[in-house]
Amino acid sequence: xxxxxxxxxxxxxxxxxxxxxxxxxxxxxxxxxxxxxxxxxxxxxxxxxxxxxxxxxxxxxxxxxxxxxxxxxxxxxxxxxxxxxxxxxxxxxxxxxxxxxxxxxxxxxxxxxxxxxxxxxxxxxxxxxxxxxxxxxxxxxxxxxxxxxxxxxxxxxxxxxxxxxxxxxxxxxxxxxxxxxxxxxxxxxxxxxxxxxxxxxxxxxxxxxxxxxxxxxxxxxxxxxxxxxxxxxxxxxxxxxxxxxxxxxxxxxxxxxxxxxxxxxxxxxxxxxxxxxxxxxxxxxxxxxxxxxxxxxxxxxxxxxxxxxxxxxxxxxxxxxxxxxxxxxxxxxxxxxxxxxxxxxxxxxxxxxxxxxxxxxxxxxxxxxxxxxxxxxxxxxxxxxxxxxxxxxxxxxxxxxxxxxxxxxxxxxxxxxxxxxxxxxxxxxxxxxxxxxxxxxxxxxxxxxxxxxxxxxxxxxxxxxxxxxxxxxxxxxxxxxxxxxxxxxxxxxxxxxxxxxxxxxxxxxxxxxxxxxxxxxxxxxxxxxxxxxxxxxxxxxxxxxxxxxxxxxxxxxxxxxxxxxxxxxxxxxxxxxxxxxxxxxxxxxxxxxxxxxxxxxxxxxxxxxxxxxxxxxxxxxxxxxxxxxxxxxxxxxxxxxxxxxxxxxxxxxxxxxxxxxxxxxxxxxxxxxxxxxxxxxxxxxxxxxxxxx
Amino acid sequence: xxxxxxxxxxxxxxxxxxxxxxxxxxxxxxxxxxxxxxxxxxxxxxxxxxxxxxxxxxxxxxxxxxxxxxxxxxxxxxxxxxxxxxxxxxxxxxxxxxxxxxxxxxxxxxxxxxxxxxx
Numbered sequence: 001x002x003x004x005x006x007x008x009x010x011x012x013x014x015x016x017x018x019x020x021x022x023x024x025x026x027x028x029x030x031x032x033x034x035x036x037x038x039x040x041x042x043x044x045x046x047x048x049x050x051x052x053x054x055x056x057x058x059x060x061x062x063x064x065x066x067x068x069x070x071x072x073x074x075x076x077x078x079x080x081x082x083x084x085x086x087x088x089x090x091x092x093x094x095x096x097x098x099x100x101x102x103x104x105x106x107x108x109x110x111x112x113x114x115x116x117x118x119x120x121x122x123x124x125x126x127x128x129x130x131x132x133x134x135x136x137x138x139x140x141x142x143x144x145x146x147x148x149x150x151x152x153x154x155x156x157x158x159x160x161x162x163x164x165x166x167x168x169x170x171x172x173x174x175x176x177x178x179x180x181x182x183x184x185x186x187x188x189x190x191x192x193x194x195x196x197x198x199x200x201x202x203x204x205x206x207x208x209x210x211x212x213x214x215x216x217x218x219x220x221x222x223x224x225x226x227x228x229x230x231x232x233x234x235x236x237x238x239x240x241x242x243x244x245x246x247x248x249x250x251x252x253x254x255x256x257x258x259x260x261x262x263x264x265x266x267x268x269x270x271x272x273x274x275x276x277x278x279x280x281x282x283x284x285x286x287x288x289x290x291x292x293x294x295x296x297x298x299x300x301x302x303x304x305x306x307x308x309x310x311x312x313x314x315x316x317x318x319x320x321x322x323x324x325x326x327x328x329x330x331x332x333x334x335x336x337x338x339x340x341x342x343x344x345x346x347x348x349x350x351x352x353x354x355x356x357x358x359x360x361x362x363x364x365x366x367x368x369x370x371x372x373x374x375x376x377x378x379x380x381x382x383x384x385x386x387x388x389x390x391x392x393x394x395x396x397x398x399x400x401x402x403x404x405x406x407x408x409x410x411x412x413x414x415x416x417x418x419x420x421x422x423x424x425x426x427x428x429x430x431x432x433x434x435x436x437x438x439x440x441x442x443x444x445x446x447x448x449x450x451x452x453x454x455x456x457x458x459x460x461x462x463x464x465x466x467x468x469x470x471x472x473x474x475x476x477x478x479x480x481x482x483x484x485x486x487x488x489x490x491x492x493x494x495x496x497x498x499x500x501x502x503x504x505x506x507x508x509x510x511x512x513x514x515x516x517x518x519x520x521x522x523x524x525x526x527x528x529x530x531x532x533x534x535x536x537x538x539x540x541x542x543x544x545x546x547x548x549x550x551x552x553x554x555x556x557x558x559x560x561x562x563x564x565x566x567x568x569x570x571x572x573x574x575x576x577x578x579x580x581x582x583x584x585x586x587x588x589x590x591x592x593x594x595x596x597x598x599x600x601x602x603x604x605x606x607x608x609x610x611x612x613x614x615x616x617x618x619x620x621x622x623x624x625x626x627x628x629x630x631x632x633x634x635x636x637x638x639x640x641x642x643x644x645x646x647x648x649x650x651x652x653x654x655x656x657x658x659x660x661x662x663x664x665x666x667x668x669x670x671x672x673x674x675x676x677x678x679x680x681x682x683x684x685x686x687x688x689x690x691x692x693x
Numbered sequence: 694x695x696x697x698x699x700x701x702x703x704x705x706x707x708x709x710x711x712x713x714x715x716x717x718x719x720x721x722x723x724x725x726x727x728x729x730x731x732x733x734x735x736x737x738x739x740x741x742x743x744x745x746x747x748x749x750x751x752x753x754x755x756x757x758x759x760x761x762x763x764x765x766x767x768x769x770x771x772x773x774x775x776x777x778x779x780x781x782x783x784x785x786x787x788x789x790x791x792x793x794x795x796x797x798x799x800x801x802x803x804x805x806x807x808x809x810x811x812x
Contacts, residue, residue, distance in 0.1 A: 470707050470710050477799065
């Protein structure tokens with residue numbers, strides 16, 4: 001039965017409750033002030049005793065009075081203890097803090113970090129991390145959490161945590177960072193300004209030293225603000241700066257320049273002038289001179305992007321334009337001329353690229369410009385002659401030497417006609433080839449005439465030989481008869497006649513050869529032969545013609561040589577005959593041969609009249625003879641050495657002479673020993689070149 | 694008995710003077726200015742033939758080749774005479790024994806004739 005409480009009982013209960021409250025408050029105070037080491041909490045499961053192991057009164061006082069927050073919580077995160085500092089930090093009364101969960105004061109975004117911090121801390125030592133803590137009413141603030149494990153009552157694990165509010169520090173840090181930043185900015189700005197100044201200086205320098213004409217005009221009247229030295233020179237050093245252009249350069253009136261500037265200023269569009277003619281008073285003496293410029297007028301704008309002036313940048317091209325006009329004029333004259341001569345005419349670049357033919361070329365060949373351009377001319381050449389033409393033409397292009405050659409060119413009628421082609425290089429002042437000028441002259445008529453002449457000479461000399469042969473034979477028959485009769489005088493006369501007939505014979509032979517050489521019809525029958533053997537034969541023959549001279553042989557080791565035996569024999573005969581002829585008062589003649597690498601050299605030395613230095617290189621020319629007071633004693637048409645030198649040249653050798661007047665002469669020639677081999681090598685080279693065309 | 698030599702040349706003067714030369718040296722000389730007669734030659738063969746390369750109407754080379762092919766005449770020595778520079782080559786090609794270039798030395802002609810007649 002429930003007993004009704006009396007007034008007395010209620011008062012007693014109230015007092016009891018008040019007493020317990022006071023006791024609790026006292027306990028809290030005692031804990032806060034470190035006066036308590038342990039406390040007993042009555043829970044549902046009975047009373048539990050919590051002791052702060054190793055707690056020290058002094059520390060507790062210290063903890064209570066510090067600004068940092070100090071918290072102790074158990075393994076489930078329930079706060080067992082917190083100081084006033086922590087309570088102030090989170091803006092929640094201390095009473096409510098104790099018994100609440102620690103994680104409710106950690107910013108949600110930092111929970112992971114916090115848990116990591118806890119797990120790291122359980123290992124033993126103290127760990128720290130910057131973690132945001134939630135403050136009631138004002139939101140999160142940065143805080144440094146320092147956590148260390150702690151043993152609670154019954155050796156249960158717990159955590160002690162010190163929190164330091166970093167917001168002040170952060171602000172400070174930010175301030176410092178900002179300060180640093182602005183300092184850097186200042187520095188950077190300074191550097192920039194310096195750079196800009198540098199650039200400006202450079203620009204000004206460039207302006208002043210540029211190999212171009214530069215001027216800056218301002219305002220719609222185009223007032224000269226700046227003009228570089230070149231520009232100043234151009235206008236005869238007139239005082240133009242600060243003046244509007246119409247006043248500064250009045251001679252430009254009516255030339256369209258002012259109007260151009262006005263238009264650029266108005267529209268902002270740049271104007272590019274190409275080889276524009278400007279009549280300028282260049283010396284400031286009132287005389288206008290034709291000047292040509294490439295230029296640009298560029299509008300300049302102020303900081304508000306409004307046009308405030310014009311930049312003039314110009315390059316004078318007067319000389320080039322005038323030079324080109326001259327060239328164009330002369331080119332025009334040249335073409336008029338080239339079109340009116342009967343030859344085929346063309347011009348090529350320095351590299352041989354033909355860029356122009358006269359109309360006669362197209363008329364003769366029946367081709368079109370597109371087919372002929374560059375190296376297209378090869379199509380109207382004879383395939384047999386082309387390799388040699390190409391080789392010679394390329395040689396000329398490389399060496400810059402004029403080109404001259406006769407070769408066939410195919411006409412519209414598909415017939416080849418011989419053309420004499422001459423190409424000369426056109427050079428600039430410095431001697432550099434700028435182009436080639438070529439002409440092709442149809443020489444088929446000349447060729448035909450030449451052929452007729454050659455035929456005539458050939459027939460004539462052949463026909464002449466027949467009576468000469470019989471005259472000579474009759475003379476010798478007569479000699480025999482008179483010898484037998486003992487008429488010595490008649491025999492002598494007949495011998496003289498015979499000598500004259502021999503000269504006539506040689507002249508006829510030389511004439512025939514010269515004709516053949518000039519028409520390119522001197523035929524060669526080349527084969528390997530014993531060189532020294534030939535020399536010996538010729539010497540034996542010639543020794544018979546002279547009683548006075550002794551022809552000595554000094555022959556080196558020479559093997560077989562590839563050449564025309566008859567022709568080489570003719571040359572050796574000629575050289576020895578000359579030696580006999582030109583040494584009437586000495587007896588010795590020495591013939592030497594020797595081999596050097598792939599060449600054989602023969603020399604014929606006499607001790608006769610000799611040849612003056614100045615004439616030595618002329619002896620191999622046609623019709624040359626050693627002249628002087630004794631001219632009459634040295635007969636001959638002067639064709640022998642010419643024929644000899646042509647033979648040696650054609651055989652790929654060289655011929656020359658060393659001589660001293662009064663002491664004698666030595667004539668030399670050399671020949672390639674195995675021309676056959678060289679020929680084959682060259683052929684394959686030319687073949688390759690053609691294939692590469 | 695003197696040796697018989699046939700001289701064939703289309704120029705009568707050459708024929709005449711060569712005949713004189715050879716006769717002076719003691720040969721019996723017959724002559725012709727017509728190549729045709731050589732082709733028709735029978736029985737009385739000469740001991741040597743002096744043959745011009747260019748016979749009018751006849752090619753001396755052909756005559757030479759013909760004689761050198763024919764059994765009865767192939768042993769007759771043939772010396773070709775020519776004003777051509779290539780006389781030597783032509784003579785060789787035609788199968789002649791030797792050649793003499795016009796104009797010639799009497800001595801050369803006699804030496805060569807002696808050489809072939811005596812061998």
